[in-house]
Amino acid sequence: MSETVDILLTVNGTQRSANVEPRKTLADVLRDDLELTGTHVGCEHGVCGACTVLIDGEAARSCLTFAVQVRGSEIVTIEGLAEDGEMNPLQQAMQASHGFQCGFCTPGFLMQITALMNENPKPSEPEIREALSGNVCRCTGYQSIVAGVLRATGQSPISDSTHQE
Amino acid sequence: MSQQVAQRYVGSPIKRSEDPRILMGAGTYVDDVKLPGMVHAAFLRSPFAHATIASIDTSLARKAEGVLLVYTGEELEALLTPGPYGLGLIMSMEKPVFSCLATDKVRLVGDLVAIVVAESRYLAEDATELIDVEYDELPPVATVEQAFDPSNPPIFEDLGSNILVQSEPHAFGDVEGAFSRADHVLRVTISQHRHQNVPMETRGCVASYDPATEHLLMWSANQGVHIHRTTISGRLGMDPEKVRIRTADVGGSFGLKLGGSREDVAVAAASRALGLPVKYIEDRYENLTASGQAREESFDVEAAYTDDGDILGLKVKMVMDAGAYPGLAGALPSMIESMLPSAYKIAALEFQSTVIVTNKATYVAYRGPWAAETFVRERVIDLVAHELGREPFDIRMQNVVTRGEEPTVMITGRSLVGVTVRESLERLGELVDLPGFRLEQEAARAEGRYLGIGMASYIEAAPGPKMPGMPLGREEMRMELAEDGKLIVFTGQMPHGQSHETTIAQVAADEFGVAFEDVQVVFGDSDIVPPGFTGGSRSATMAGGAAIMTARALRAKVLETSSHLLEANVADLRIENGAVSVVGVPASAMTLADVASAVRQPGRLPEGVDGELKVENAYDGGSGGWSGGTHCAIVEVDCETGLVHIERYVVTEDCGKLINPAVVDGQVRGGVAQGIGAVLLERSAYDDRGNYLTATFMDYLMPTTMDIPNIEISHLETVPLDPDVNFRGIGEGGMIVAPPTICNAIEDALAPFGVRIYQQHLPPAKLLELIGVIEPE
Ligand code: FES
Ligand code: FES
Numbered sequence: 001m002s003e004t005v006d007i008l009l010t011v012n013g014t015q016r017s018a019n020v021e022p023r024k025t026l027a028d029v030l031r032d033d034l035e036l037t038g039t040h041v042g043c044e045h046g047v048c049g050a051c052t053v054l055i056d057g058e059a060a061r062s063c064l065t066f067a068v069q070v071r072g073s074e075i076v077t078i079e080g081l082a083e084d085g086e087m088n089p090l091q092q093a094m095q096a097s098h099g100f101q102c103g104f105c106t107p108g109f110l111m112q113i114t115a116l117m118n119e120n121p122k123p124s125e126p127e128i129r130e131a132l133s134g135n136v137c138r139c140t141g142y143q144s145i146v147a148g149v150l151r152a153t154g155q156s157p158i159s160d161s162t163h164q165e
Numbered sequence: 166m167s168q169q170v171a172q173r174y175v176g177s178p179i180k181r182s183e184d185p186r187i188l189m190g191a192g193t194y195v196d197d198v199k200l201p202g203m204v205h206a207a208f209l210r211s212p213f214a215h216a217t218i219a220s221i222d223t224s225l226a227r228k229a230e231g232v233l234l235v236y237t238g239e240e241l242e243a244l245l246t247p248g249p250y251g252l253g254l255i256m257s258m259e260k261p262v263f264s265c266l267a268t269d270k271v272r273l274v275g276d277l278v279a280i281v282v283a284e285s286r287y288l289a290e291d292a293t294e295l296i297d298v299e300y301d302e303l304p305p306v307a308t309v310e311q312a313f314d315p316s317n318p319p320i321f322e323d324l325g326s327n328i329l330v331q332s333e334p335h336a337f338g339d340v341e342g343a344f345s346r347a348d349h350v351l352r353v354t355i356s357q358h359r360h361q362n363v364p365m366e367t368r369g370c371v372a373s374y375d376p377a378t379e380h381l382l383m384w385s386a387n388q389g390v391h392i393h394r395t396t397i398s399g400r401l402g403m404d405p406e407k408v409r410i411r412t413a414d415v416g417g418s419f420g421l422k423l424g425g426s427r428e429d430v431a432v433a434a435a436s437r438a439l440g441l442p443v444k445y446i447e448d449r450y451e452n453l454t455a456s457g458q459a460r461e462e463s464f465d466v467e468a469a470y471t472d473d474g475d476i477l478g479l480k481v482k483m484v485m486d487a488g489a490y491p492g493l494a495g496a497l498p499s500m501i502e503s504m505l506p507s508a509y510k511i512a513a514l515e516f517q518s519t520v521i522v523t524n525k526a527t528y529v530a531y532r533g534p535w536a537a538e539t540f541v542r543e544r545v546i547d548l549v550a551h552e553l554g555r556e557p558f559d560i561r562m563q564n565v566v567t568r569g570e571e572p573t574v575m576i577t578g579r580s581l582v583g584v585t586v587r588e589s590l591e592r593l594g595e596l597v598d599l600p601g602f603r604l605e606q607e608a609a610r611a612e613g614r615y616l617g618i619g620m621a622s623y624i625e626a627a628p629g630p631k632m633p634g635m636p637l638g639r640e641e642m643r644m645e646l647a648e649d650g651k652l653i654v655f656t657g658q659m660p661h662g663q664s665h666e667t668t669i670a671q672v673a674a675d676e677f678g679v680a681f682e683d684v685q686v687v688f689g690d691s692d693i694v695p696p697g698f699t700g701g702s703r704s705a706t707m708a709g710g711a712a713i714m715t716a717r718a719l720r721a722k723v724l725e726t727s728s729h730l731l732e733a734n735v736a737d738l739r740i741e742n743g744a745v746s747v748v749g750v751p752a753s754a755m756t757l758a759d760v761a762s763a764v765r766q767p768g769r770l771p772e773g774v775d776g777e778l779k780v781e782n783a784y785d786g787g788s789g790g791w792s793g794g795t796h797c798a799i800v801e802v803d804c805e806t807g808l809v810h811i812e813r814y815v816v817t818e819d820c821g822k823l824i825n826p827a828v829v830d831g832q833v834r835g836g837v838a839q840g841i842g843a844v845l846l847e848r849s850a851y852d853d854r855g856n857y858l859t860a861t862f863m864d865y866l867m868p869t870t871m872d873i874p875n876i877e878i879s880h881l882e883t884v885p886l887d888p889d890v891n892f893r894g895i896g897e898g899g900m901i902v903a904p905p906t907i908c909n910a911i912e913d914a915l916a917p918f919g920v921r922i923y924q925q926h927l928p929p930a931k932l933l934e935l936i937g938v939i940e941p942e
Binding site: 023036039077087091096102132135145 | 178180181183184185187188189190191192193194196197199287363364365366367414415416417419448449661662663664827828830831834835836837838839861862863867869870871873875876
């Protein structure tokens with residue numbers, strides 16, 4: 001067996017430990033060892049943003065991070081957003097805005113948006129687009145995601161369809 | 166029978182049932198499936214486009230840490246039943262015949278050479294590097310010229326050449342007459358470039374063969390579990406009844422995940438050999454390189470038109486590059502041919518097609534696979550307009566058909582009943598101030614800014630109008646009333662972003678008479694659900710219709726049964742708000758849960774009355790119909806950087822009655838985004854030796870939040886054709902018509918430079934080349 005090391009992490013507020021190969025990415029450790037499969041892997045080379053988690057409050061790509069690098073850190077994943085098993089206000093706003101379709105990019109977007117909202121509670125549409133420009137969604141064309149962020153931050157949604165109000 | 170139920174859900178942007186699990190990270194995508202004892206597969210892939218395998222030595226890999234199995238192509242072939250793969254099997258493709266893994270030679274960069282199964286994916290990948298393969302390179306066939314060159318070896322020996330299909334010219338209408346009457350003939354070559362689906366979730370599967378029962382369970386990301394079952398069981402030589410395909414959440418597909426892949430078959434065979442569950446998840450390099458690509462066609466076009474702007478006829482010669490291991494491509498030329506005239510009064514068409522094979526990835530279905538017809542036609546219309554110095558909008562209005570007037574059939578024979586492209590153009594004319602824009606454009610040009618407007622129209626057979634001899638298909642559905650009074654719907658649809666759990670439930674709830682929350686939609690298990698698949702923009706009509714018909718049949722059955730429980734006439738009973746009651750006697754109400762449990766109690770129903778509250782039904786598409794519309798883009802081209810900024814994007818479309826407007830808008834916008842990406846960014850690039858150049862997201866560029874504008878959508882919902890079902894599909898339209906819309910807008914912006922656009926891919930370097938700022942490559 002390849003050499004392994006013990007690591008301790010705080011994930012979604014809970015102390016977790018794992019015995020992992022040094023080459024194992026944080027994404028793989030979260031998904032395989034800790035069975036938190038909400039974090040998705042879309043490219044494994046740092047471009048798509050699907051694997052985004054919060055590491056000590058900052059949005060980071062878990063596919064580019066080795067788990068051993070973040071020993072002792074506080075990690076928040078998509079599974080950590082819900083409050084008492086209910087969707088948090090961001091998640092509720094995304095549902096109301098039909099933010100996503102297939103849901104594969106979704107964990108990365110929600111974590112990136114969480115980081116954005118922590119920094120900037122009322123981001124403008126250009127600020128939202130800029131902050132999310134490193135996350136790829138293949139399904140939606142982004143408008144519904146941007147609308148969800150506006151809704152989550154108490155701003156009026158984009159008026160965009162002659163069909164809807 | 167057709168008792169009207171209050172419409173409570175259809176037409177409203179109901180929140181998706183899928184969302185709580187998706188938004189909370191609780192979805193089950195194929196890579197989330199973990200079975201006891203599961204091991205992991207990796208593939209060794211070819212570094213060459215075209216080469217014979219001189220020797221292959223797997224001895225070191227077999228001894229590597231954690232390795233359980235290594236198969237070469239030949240070893241694996243001994244365990245399989247030869248025959249076509251994937252859509253090739255569904256389409257009964259006879260030639261070329263090929264193996265699961267490469268045996269004699271490799272035919273594209275990324276071709277499958279060996280499979281390794283190990284305790285982890287990391288170890289499996291390590292071991293692939295220990296396999297020693299000697300290749301003898303063959304001349305690559307990576308371009309049309311190379312494919313036509315008889316001195317190049319055939320990629321597939323049984324084809325005898327690199328031409329897969331070549332048709333005779335087909336003539337529709339009086340082609341020679343049209344061309345002799347014409348004042349002008351436009352002669353151009355128009356092409357689409359190779360680009361690809363790129364769902365954010367790659368392909369993958371977990372195969373688990375149980376030696377005791379000789380059954381295979383396979384979790385997989387796909388668009389239809391039964392198609393998957395057929396294509397997997399065929400190659401494994403198994404009775405399909407012994408293969409069960411399960412699929413929960415799928416992270417996008419856009420046509421890619423239709424039918425079992427060669428990888429799927431290899432993984433299933435490995436599981437059968439080991440008696441262990443084996444997982445394989447394609448990585449992004451593999452996905453971009455070898456999963457499949459689409460849209461590489463070139464068209465020599467002659468267009469006959471008059472001084473007045475009437476387009477009289479087209480002569481078109483198409484060459485399509487099917488790549489290696491062809492499947493779908495052979496079926497597309499006839500679709501492109503039949504759709505070329507679309508909603509225009511084009512009275513003559515001659516069409517000839519050639520499909521070639523090359524050392525590139527397989528040509529696969531991608532959102533509107535036949536979309537070349539729209540690209541070619543809508544480009545030709547603009548080119549004709551420019552030649553005549555006319556407004557392209559006016560040329561469209563002049564040539565588009567009018568409902569109720571001749572022609573009511575395309576010259577290729579397809580009925581135009583219910584086509585509303587004219588109405589969509591009119592609506593666009595109301596939403597976009599074209600004369601105002603021309604003034605703005607002129608003023609901007611005076612300041613050295615280049616604005617342009619472009620539009621394009623399309624129709625899509627979603628599912629198509631009913632015509633004699635052309636059945637629209639058959640969509641089965643099953644429904645049952647569960648003991649707790651919930652309505653359970655079993656569908657063959659395999660949603661992968663289309664929100665069917667929500668939309669089918671909306672339709673069923675309205676028709677049956679229960680709350681949306683009391684409907685559960687079951688999909689993705691070949692042991693349980695009826696046959697079907699999601700694709701081709703079929704589900705709105707086909708599954709929507711099946712939901713109406715099946716809910717209606719179950720309602721009749723529940724009322725019939727309830728008439729015994731309530732001792733009332735069926736005709737006097739209603740299902741409303743989840744209860745059965747005698748009309749006008751609210752006190753008689755019996756909840757559906759009470760009905761469902763009563764029928765399960767002995768003695769509650771008279772002898773011989775069927776208490777099984779289940780029905781199976783099927784829908785044939787009814788009158789069918791077209792989707793369609795017009796898109797318009799206003800762009801600004803920066804002539805120093807070659808960057809295109811989309812200032813405004815307007816969609817006017819008609820997909821009949823909307824089931825869920827937010828879902829429809831999402832489908833439209835997502836399709837438009839892919840079309841914008843196709844023109845401005847995306848290209849599956851090869852060099853002329855067949856080396857694939859865009860195998861990462863640093864090279865294959867996809868649109869981000871910074872590239873896609875907000876998209877305005879106006880729905881027409883014009884023409885009810887059918888007494889019951891007037892939902893039509895909208896999944897593909899955006900991707901079909903956005904590319905010509907953007908290209909037309911860019912050409913308009915660059916009119917001062919005399920630019921004409923013949924190729925769909927217009928990244929900055931290409932635009933600077935067209936403007937004359939940089940030299941062509
Ligand atoms: S998976 Fe990490 S950025 Fe794509
Ligand atoms: S919702 Fe499918 S990739 Fe974003």
